[in-house]
Amino acid sequence: PDATYRSKAGRTHKGYCANFIEAVGEKGSVIIDYQYDVNTRSDASFIKEYLENAEVSEETSSLITDGAYAGEEASRLAAGKNMGLLTTGLLGRKPKEILGQFELDESGHRISSCPAGNVPKSSSYIKQTDTIRASFYRHQCEGCPYQSQCNPNIKKRTASLLIPLKSRRRILEPVEIMDEETRTLISRIRNGVETVPSILRNKYAVDKMPVRGKLKTKQFFGFKVAALNFSKLMRFTQGKLKCRSFEPA
Numbered sequence: 001p002d003a004t005y006r007s008k009a010g011r012t013h014k015g016y017c018a019n020f021i022e023a024v025g026e027k028g029s030v031i032i033d034y035q036y037d038v039n040t041r042s043d044a045s046f047i048k049e050y051l052e053n054a055e056v057s058e059e060t061s062s063l064i065t066d067g068a069y070a071g072e073e074a075s076r077l078a079a080g081k082n083m084g085l086l087t088t089g090l091l092g093r094k095p096k097e098i099l100g101q102f103e104l105d106e107s108g109h110r111i112s113s114c115p116a117g118n119v120p121k122s123s124s125y126i127k128q129t130d131t132i133r134a135s136f137y138r139h140q141c142e143g144c145p146y147q148s149q150c151n152p153n154i155k156k157r158t159a160s161l162l163i164p165l166k167s168r169r170r171i172l173e174p175v176e177i178m179d180e181e182t183r184t185l186i187s188r189i190r191n192g193v194e195t196v197p198s199i200l201r202n203k204y205a206v207d208k209m210p211v212r213g214k215l216k217t218k219q220f221f222g223f224k225v226a227a228l229n230f231s232k233l234m235r236f237t238q239g240k241l242k243c244r245s246f247e248p249a
């Protein structure tokens, strides 16, 4: 009765969705927390809830997720807990440095000033691509010392450019100070993020619950997560558990 319906990436889904927090160390991994709710809830709200409730980490740690969890707010909350939020999009080719010098207004969806300190004539947010389109007066961009880096599209009266927010976040986030070895390691861990849902689906049959309703299915889901952790523990004690992400290439 609590289950919801939604369409995602061209496929329809009915029921609930879950998120996991898996701690990965040199000797193995364990699921330390999970979230469970109706499937209409956004990934952004899951990570926000997790970060708001998380303790401030004594040692700086990395929270590695796929790109759906990226966002200014999530990165800010993570930084407040001494964590770096590293998403899939952050591990690709480095974007243009100049993007980090565009200031956003409070909404995070409009440019308040460009690297030269100019306020755009207009600025609009394109939700589908998470990009801001900013338009300046032609005389502002033409001959500007940053023109070659911004590469605006100069027209008769105006000059416009696109600022992809995902790329801007990459420039502003600490991942760029990482060396190549650390980046490779993180990419490997990221590639293993899908493993837990896949095991829970295929081995622990989480898609088929013997009960109904959010509360009861959440409890059953928790049992299955505990069973997976127990299996990891058994393998670890038998010397079998390996976290391939940490194996040298």
Ligand code: SF4
Binding pocket: 114, 115, 116, 117, 118, 136, 140, 141, 142, 144, 145, 146, 147, 150, 151, 152, 159
């Ligand atoms: S080229 Fe245009 S957008 Fe870029 S810094 Fe100069 S004035 Fe601003």
